[in-house]
Amino acid sequence: MAFGIPAAQRPEHVPVERVIDFDIYAVQVDDGEYQAQISRQLHAPGAPDIFWTPQNGGHWVTARADLIDEVLADPQRFSSRRISVIEAMNPTPPFAPLQIDPPDHAQYRKLLGLAMSPLAVKALGDQARALAIELIEGFKAKGECEFIGDFAAHLPIAIFMSMVDLPAEDRPQLLDIAESLVRSDSLMDVMQGNQRLAAYTLQKISERRSKPGNDLISQLLAAEVGGKPMDDMTLLGMVDLFLLAGLDTVASMMGFFARYLALNAGFRQRLAAEPESIARAVEELLRRFPIANLARQVIDDCTLGGVSLRGGDLVLLPTAAFGLDERRFERPEAVELERKSKINATFGGGAHRCLGSMLARVELRIFLEEWLARIPDFQLRPGAELSVHSGAVAAIRQLPLVWDVD
Numbered sequence: 001m002a003f004g005i006p007a008a009q010r011p012e013h014v015p016v017e018r019v020i021d022f023d024i025y026a027v028q029v030d031d032g033e034y035q036a037q038i039s040r041q042l043h044a045p046g047a048p049d050i051f052w053t054p055q056n057g058g059h060w061v062t063a064r065a066d067l068i069d070e071v072l073a074d075p076q077r078f079s080s081r082r083i084s085v086i087e088a089m090n091p092t093p094p095f096a097p098l099q100i101d102p103p104d105h106a107q108y109r110k111l112l113g114l115a116m117s118p119l120a121v122k123a124l125g126d127q128a129r130a131l132a133i134e135l136i137e138g139f140k141a142k143g144e145c146e147f148i149g150d151f152a153a154h155l156p157i158a159i160f161m162s163m164v165d166l167p168a169e170d171r172p173q174l175l176d177i178a179e180s181l182v183r184s185d186s187l188m189d190v191m192q193g194n195q196r197l198a199a200y201t202l203q204k205i206s207e208r209r210s211k212p213g214n215d216l217i218s219q220l221l222a223a224e225v226g227g228k229p230m231d232d233m234t235l236l237g238m239v240d241l242f243l244l245a246g247l248d249t250v251a252s253m254m255g256f257f258a259r260y261l262a263l264n265a266g267f268r269q270r271l272a273a274e275p276e277s278i279a280r281a282v283e284e285l286l287r288r289f290p291i292a293n294l295a296r297q298v299i300d301d302c303t304l305g306g307v308s309l310r311g312g313d314l315v316l317l318p319t320a321a322f323g324l325d326e327r328r329f330e331r332p333e334a335v336e337l338e339r340k341s342k343i344n345a346t347f348g349g350g351a352h353r354c355l356g357s358m359l360a361r362v363e364l365r366i367f368l369e370e371w372l373a374r375i376p377d378f379q380l381r382p383g384a385e386l387s388v389h390s391g392a393v394a395a396i397r398q399l400p401l402v403w404d405v406d
């Protein structure tokens with residue numbers, strides 16, 4: 001981070017001592033330690049709790065848990081109509097319910113919530129377990145895999161395909177679209193990926209309109225908001241949110257979990273020996289490895305952390321700055337199963353708190369249970385470089401793992 005940006009690069013209401021050159025899209029790591037890297041920059045001695053960066057069009061960054069809590073809890077001051085600080089990255093049509101502020105937000109959230117009932121999550125978990133076992137058994141004898149492509153990316157896409165009842169032959173196409181949206185650094189790739197996804201989803205909406213089934217799209221088509229059915233553009237935003245929200249996040253989180261386990265034999269052996277600790281481990285690993293970088297837009301002039309913000313300003317909320325805030329968590333970089341308070345912002349907070357958090361936890365727990373039961377000892381491939389794509393969601397690009405084969 002560089003201090004002392006020329007005055008021309010900051011708006012008038014931004015004090016010069018609050019300007020730091022920080023680019024969330026260019027966080028450089030080659031060992032996968034993304035969250036610690038963010039924390040070491042944002043929590044460095046003397047760094048302000050909230051600052052302005054001229055990068056990506058210019059926006060505020062909140063560096064502390066208290067401020068992230070405050071922003072997420074107050075949709076009347078901070079709107080989620082912009083979920084990216086880069087204007088071109090904001091989806092059109094907007095993602096409902098994520099980009100709709102309360103009170104209207106609740107009507108859309110309720111509809112997607114139907115797909116996340118405890119019964120539905122249980123059924124999806126059973127499918128995820130069967131697939132996890134099949135995938136692991138498929139490569140176990142080889143003694144190696146590229147964890148993200150061979151394992152992590154498959155589970156969430158299979159779950160989405162089951163919720164929307166998509167044919168198995170569409171899987172490579174969806175995986176390919178997801179890849180360009182999630183792990184590419186090129187804005188062009190992302191925009192093309194969005195267009196391909198929109199075309200795909202609109203086709204499915206049209207198919208379900210003429211031949212309804214029991215899937216999520218058919219349920220949304222039959223639902224009403226404000227006494228009226230939703231138009232195709234609203235449906236498109238909802239379905240694509242559901243796909244993207246559950247896809248890159250779960251796969252990416254698994255990547256950070258797997259990297260940590262590969263590097264920490266003691267922790268890994270403990271979980272393998274005590275599978276009953278796995279649910280607790282998931283909570284602590286979620287606190288330690290947040291991946292989402294959220295954004296909000298200031299509605300009217302207001303103050304935050306003693307700084308004056310203008311209506312229209314954008315605020316970036318890196319959730320890693322919450323989970324690794326030493327004012328909230330002692331020894332924040334340590335993974336401690338016995339840690340008492342693990343409350344964090346990894347799944348966001350307030351009205352938009354992640355709707356899929358229960359499903360995500362189930363997928364993460366199943367991964368650890370089934371993997372450690374079959375491959376209790378594994379390492380990173382020696383010399384592997386672990387670069388991280390840093391955007392709205394951070395993800396390790398490739399994670400080569402190796403283990404001994406009997």
Ligand code: HEM
Nearest residue numbers: 097098245246249250253292294347348352354355356360
């Ligand atoms: C480890 C995995 C996951 C992480 C870290 C995660 C993180 C988040 C975060 C931080 C938010 C809040 C966004 C904001 O306020 O701007 C969010 C919202 C959301 N997530 Fe997740 N998510 C995960 C998995 C899932 C899954 C599996 C699904 C569904 C299949 C899902 C569906 C959603 C939806 C629909 C919202 C919007 C809720 C609303 O606006 O009311 N997420 N997620």
